[in-house]
Amino acid sequence: MTLSITTSTLADGAVEVSPRGEIDVENAYEIREAVAAQLSEGTPARIELNMQHVTFIDSVGISALVAAFQLAGVSGVKVVVTRPSRFAHKQLWVTGLLGLFGNPQPHQDDAALSGA
Numbered sequence: 001m002t003l004s005i006t007t008s009t010l011a012d013g014a015v016e017v018s019p020r021g022e023i024d025v026e027n028a029y030e031i032r033e034a035v036a037a038q039l040s041e042g043t044p045a046r047i048e049l050n051m052q053h054v055t056f057i058d059s060v061g062i063s064a065l066v067a068a069f070q071l072a073g074v075s076g077v078k079v080v081v082t083r084p085s086r087f088a089h090k091q092l093w094v095t096g097l098l099g100l101f102g103n104p105q106p107h108q109d110d111a112a113l114s115g116a
Contacts, residue, residue: 003027005034013045016082020053023061031061035068039075047072052083052107057091069100083107 003021010016015038019031035047049065051057057065069079080102084092089106092098 003030005030007034007038009044010048014048015044015046016048016050018050018053022056023054023064024056024058025060028058028061028064031064032068032071035072035079039072039077043075044077046078046080048080048082049101050082051088052085054085054088057088062091062095062097065101066097080104 003019003023005020006018008016008018017031017034017038019034023031031049038044038047047068049068065079065081072079081088081092081104082102084104084106086106089098089104092101092104098104
């Protein structure tokens with residue numbers, strides 16, 4: 001599966017970066033580039049990585065998230081993860097990085113809510 005990334009500006013001035021698909025060794029750099037692009041356009045209030053549609057993330061993808069966090073930090077911008085998929089949440093938990101990204105709770109999809 002490929003990775004696509006959309007960005008939008010939220011009402012409070014934060015920027016939402018929303019990856020969709022798999023984040024792996026072949027495309028992880030795209031996450032860092034998406035954050036860098038937002039920083040080059042100005043200084044947002046914060047950058048939210050909405051990871052609800054991330055179906056897979058490997059160690060290179062996790063490293064790219066940390067690199068994006070560090071890059072934004074140089075500009076004084078906080079990066080947080082919002083609505084992580086269960087898989088992304090588990091990877092952040094296993095690596096001990098949930099706290100770094102704001103301790104997000106896993107996104108509850110419709111199947112999980114219906115008990116399926």
